[in-house]
Amino acid sequence: xxxxxxxxxxxxxxxxxxxxxxxxxxxxxxxxxxxxxxxxxxxxxxxxxxxxxxxxxxxxxxxxxxxxxxxxxxxxxxxxxxxxxxxxxxxxxxxxxxxxxxxxxxxxxxxxxxxxxxxxxxxxxxxxxx
Numbered sequence: 001x002x003x004x005x006x007x008x009x010x011x012x013x014x015x016x017x018x019x020x021x022x023x024x025x026x027x028x029x030x031x032x033x034x035x036x037x038x039x040x041x042x043x044x045x046x047x048x049x050x051x052x053x054x055x056x057x058x059x060x061x062x063x064x065x066x067x068x069x070x071x072x073x074x075x076x077x078x079x080x081x082x083x084x085x086x087x088x089x090x091x092x093x094x095x096x097x098x099x100x101x102x103x104x105x106x107x108x109x110x111x112x113x114x115x116x117x118x119x120x121x122x123x124x125x126x127x128x129x130x
Contacts (some may be wrong), residue, residue, distance in 0.1 A: 025052065026078065028087040030067040037068070039076070066092075 022066045025048065028035050037045045045068045049055045071077075071089035078085050097105040 030063045
């Protein structure tokens with residue numbers, strides 16, 4: 001005689017189902033819009049609706065993806081605001097190009113551009129002796 005599990009009603013298909021939970025809901029604010037998502041350890045960020053169900057993913061060029069990527073790179077910092085967990089992230093700073101001469105440019109930050117010399121000093125290779 002075969003022993004059956006009394007928890008499974010007769011006639012019900014009893015295959016194994018794996019349900020994964022992505023963690024607490026997180027909020028990230030990008031370009032004036034609030035995004036709610038789960039940060040799943042295997043699947044990555046999953047945008048969700050107010051009821052916690054996954055929603056259609058935003059397109060690849062959505063500012064959501066850049067913000068979540070920067071949040072991840074910057075250490076996944078969060079702050080508690082009431083009952084919300086908000087992601088804390090800093091937008092990427094635009095870098096400036098400093099013209100060195102001819103076709104040569106140097107990428108510099110705002111701090112470097114204010115302290116940079118207008119004409120950097122170059123050492124001639126003929127001045128270097130073996």
